[in-house]
Amino acid sequence: MPTMTMRDALNEVLFNEMRRDPNVIVLGEDISGGAGGSSGTRDAAGGIFGVTKGLIHEFGEDRVIDTPISESSIVGAANGAALAGLRPVAEIMFADFVGVCFDQIYNQAAKFRYMFGGKARTPVVIRMSMGAGMNAGPQHSQTVYPMLTAVPGLKVAVPSTPADAKGLLTTAIRDDDPVVFLEHKALYARKGEVPEGDYAIPFGEAALVREGADATVVAIARMRGFAERALDTLAGDGITCDLIDPRTTSPLDDELIIESVANTGRLVIVDESPPRCSIAADIAGQVAQNGFHHLKAPIVQITAPHAPPPFARELERAYVPSPNRIEAEIRALVAGG
Amino acid sequence: MQISRQQMLRAYRQMAMIRAFEERLHVENRTGEIAGFIHLYAGQEAIAVGVCENLTDRDHIISTHRGHGHAIAKGCDVTAMMLEIYGSRDGMCKGRSGSMHIADLDKGMLGANAIVGGGPPIAVGAAIASKVKKDGSVAVSFSGDGASNQGTVFEAMNMAVVLKVPKVFVFENNGYSEHTGASYGVGTEDPVKRIAGFGLPVWEADGTDFFSVHEAARQAIGHARDGNGPSAIYAEAMRYFGHFEGDPQLYRAKGEVDALRTGNDCLLNFRRRTTDGALLEAAELDGIDRETADTVDEAVSAAKAAPRPSPEAVLEDVYATY
Numbered sequence: 001m002p003t004m005t006m007r008d009a010l011n012e013v014l015f016n017e018m019r020r021d022p023n024v025i026v027l028g029e030d031i032s033g034g035a036g037g038s039s040g041t042r043d044a045a046g047g048i049f050g051v052t053k054g055l056i057h058e059f060g061e062d063r064v065i066d067t068p069i070s071e072s073s074i075v076g077a078a079n080g081a082a083l084a085g086l087r088p089v090a091e092i093m094f095a096d097f098v099g100v101c102f103d104q105i106y107n108q109a110a111k112f113r114y115m116f117g118g119k120a121r122t123p124v125v126i127r128m129s130m131g132a133g134m135n136a137g138p139q140h141s142q143t144v145y146p147m148l149t150a151v152p153g154l155k156v157a158v159p160s161t162p163a164d165a166k167g168l169l170t171t172a173i174r175d176d177d178p179v180v181f182l183e184h185k186a187l188y189a190r191k192g193e194v195p196e197g198d199y200a201i202p203f204g205e206a207a208l209v210r211e212g213a214d215a216t217v218v219a220i221a222r223m224r225g226f227a228e229r230a231l232d233t234l235a236g237d238g239i240t241c242d243l244i245d246p247r248t249t250s251p252l253d254d255e256l257i258i259e260s261v262a263n264t265g266r267l268v269i270v271d272e273s274p275p276r277c278s279i280a281a282d283i284a285g286q287v288a289q290n291g292f293h294h295l296k297a298p299i300v301q302i303t304a305p306h307a308p309p310p311f312a313r314e315l316e317r318a319y320v321p322s323p324n325r326i327e328a329e330i331r332a333l334v335a336g337g
Numbered sequence: 338m339q340i341s342r343q344q345m346l347r348a349y350r351q352m353a354m355i356r357a358f359e360e361r362l363h364v365e366n367r368t369g370e371i372a373g374f375i376h377l378y379a380g381q382e383a384i385a386v387g388v389c390e391n392l393t394d395r396d397h398i399i400s401t402h403r404g405h406g407h408a409i410a411k412g413c414d415v416t417a418m419m420l421e422i423y424g425s426r427d428g429m430c431k432g433r434s435g436s437m438h439i440a441d442l443d444k445g446m447l448g449a450n451a452i453v454g455g456g457p458p459i460a461v462g463a464a465i466a467s468k469v470k471k472d473g474s475v476a477v478s479f480s481g482d483g484a485s486n487q488g489t490v491f492e493a494m495n496m497a498v499v500l501k502v503p504k505v506f507v508f509e510n511n512g513y514s515e516h517t518g519a520s521y522g523v524g525t526e527d528p529v530k531r532i533a534g535f536g537l538p539v540w541e542a543d544g545t546d547f548f549s550v551h552e553a554a555r556q557a558i559g560h561a562r563d564g565n566g567p568s569a570i571y572a573e574a575m576r577y578f579g580h581f582e583g584d585p586q587l588y589r590a591k592g593e594v595d596a597l598r599t600g601n602d603c604l605l606n607f608r609r610r611t612t613d614g615a616l617l618e619a620a621e622l623d624g625i626d627r628e629t630a631d632t633v634d635e636a637v638s639a640a641k642a643a644p645r646p647s648p649e650a651v652l653e654d655v656y657a658t659y
Contacts, residue, residue, distance in 0.1 A: 022469075023469075025465070025469060027465075062468055062469050063469060065465065065500065067496060067499070067500070068492070068495055068496055068499055070458075070492035070493075070495065070496055072458055072488070072489045072492055073458040073461060073489065073492040073493050073495075073496045075458070076455075076457075076458020076459045076461065076462060076489065076493065077458055077459070077461045077462035077465055077496065078462055079458075079459050079462055080397075080399070080447065080458070080459035080460055080461060080462025080463040080464075080465070080466070080476065081462035081463065081465045081466045081469075082462070083397075083442065083447050083459070083462070083463060084397060084462065084463040084466030084467070084470075084474075084476075085466055085470065086462075086465070086466045086469060086470075088462070088465075103452055103455060103489075104455070104458060104459075107452050107455065108450075108452070108455060108459065111438075112440075112448070113654050113655070113656070113657065114433055114654050114655050115430060115433055115434045115438040115440065115448070116430050116434065116438075116440040116442065116448065117428070117429065117430035117431040117433060117434070117440075117654065118431065118653065118654035119430075119440075119441075119442050119443075120440070120442060121657060152655050153655055153656065155656070155659075175657075175658070176657035176658070177656045177657050177658065177659075204659070251659055
């Protein structure tokens with residue numbers, strides 16, 4: 001299996017799907033970049049993080065569409081193109097910008113099929129970079145998936161490895177429902193093995209990353225890698241855990257989580273979002289409601305604080321759940337009996 | 338451009354159908370049988386019909402919360418619409434949309450849209466699809482004076498110009514943005530110049546004159562269809578009813594609507610022009626008036642008797658797969 005970065009895995013999927021289906025288009029700000037610049041160089045960016053690099057040369061301006069900075073119209077145009085038969089992949093540079101296009105996501109794309117009596121297909125993918133880790137500050141570092149997961153009609157993918165990124169984006173593009181695809185910006189350069197050829201991961205199937213006896217740890221996106229580091233250390237002390245990566249928060253594989261809790265009796269959820277109305281709270285609520293009798297101890301939610309992501313290195317480090325904090329919380333939970 | 342006799346009769350039928358539909362809803366709404374909000378289009382029929390008579394099923398339109406007129410003009414089935422407005426299981430959208438979100442994708446009607454300014458960006462996307470598929474279709478958005486002040490509409494105009502897509506922006510100034518005069522909320526003294534400022538050629542039409550709108554639309558749509566990029570149409574025609582049914586319209590001077598109905602009504606204007614010019618006969622138009630009234634009457638009867646949705650249906654069609 002070849003090793004590649006998450007960025008390259010995503011880029012490969014876009015090439016594959018655009019070759020496979022002439023109805024797939026990509027659109028967004030600087031998606032190739034360089035249009036109207038003084039150098040005359042196209043593909044000057046290839047998307048802010050390089051995910052769409054090179055597409056313009058193979059597929060041309062009609063299918064690789066550099067847009068003005070107009071997020072509402074980027075998503076809106078993707079929605080309309082989908083209703084008219086295309087499979088658009090829109091890029092919103094930073095997930096935080098969901099604030100300026102939320103109407104087109106939750107009032108439009110998410111509702112077309114329902115409102116129109118089941119006749120609409122809305123195969124839109126809205127890719128966004130998310131998360132802290134680059135000291136990008138309060139308006140370029142949020143995770144936003146809780147509020148998107150709350151929207152009926154939307155699907156939400158949160159890949160944590162290059163392989164999952166490939167498999168989930170492939171599924172997202174071929175899916176007939178609108179999908180918000182959240183790429184953690186701290187993971188773009190992370191390398192991993194990626195299956196060759198056609199590779200699609202069904203939505204709503206969590207990954208059981210490792211198995212153990214003492215607790216169930218659910219970790220989302222970048223938090224999966226942090227949890228693995230914590231579990232590596234704990235393993236030295238004889239503490240082992242199931243580690244579950246949901247991969248999609250909508251649909252959510254709550255069955256696997258409850259099944260695991262039935263074996264371990266303890267649940268830890270690691271979520272980079274603030275705690276209120278979060279995925280951590282959602283999973284905790286579901287396990288409390290449907291798996292309470294399995295629990296030997298209170299559920300532990302390891303989240304960012306109820307604050308915007310800050311800028312300074314020290315503050316951002318304090319904001320994001322760290323491997324050390326995850327390790328300490330699991331250790332304390334297991335020691336508690 | 339000369340319009341055939343057949344085209345004129347068809348256009349009158351469409352306008353008369355919208356008028357009959359809206360006048361009847363105004364009456365039926367008071368019975369309490371219709372749930373939710375209804376926004377009526379009466380008074381503006383010449384705009385929807387003048388534009389849509391230049392379109393085919395392959396072309397896309399997107400409408401507003403005041404969308405019945407656009408839907409009928411685009412060819413949506415009147416009975417299925419009435420059933421939808423009554424919330425029947427057999428309505429156009431299975432009783433899930435009601436008046437404000439009514440859509441028929443088979444007719445290229447991408448929906449009424451209850452978010453003011455929500456439609457134009459979506460229509461830009463339909464126009465992108467036309468360009469990618471090279472199918473020769475155009476996408477048309479209808480926006481009122483209220484929507485004309487939304488940032489999304491400005492964005493959509495700019496993006497359509499940048500991408501040079503076959504998109505037509507129709508701006509209908511009906512005098513009021515909800516309960517506030519358009520003259521207050523539209524900051525510019527010259528809305529046409531404001532649209533043109535985005536780089537769009539604008540065709541101005543008299544919104545109470547079908548022939549004026551039809552000709553403007555022919556040119557604006559032709560411009561877009563021929564690959565010259567987006568265009569716009571600006572037309573004024575006052576609405577006859579309130580923002581929503583039940584609106585006491587305290588913002589309106591007494592007698593304003595009566596004066597419009599007698600002095601500058603698009604159906605009467607059409608009738609005068611075609612009969613004075615001996616293009617059509619009054620009896621033909623009278624016949625169409627009766628037929629459309631009958632159609633609406635049958636639609637209302639059908640809607641009142643139509644089956645209601647079952648509670649389990651609340652979860653249908655949220656997703657294609659989940």
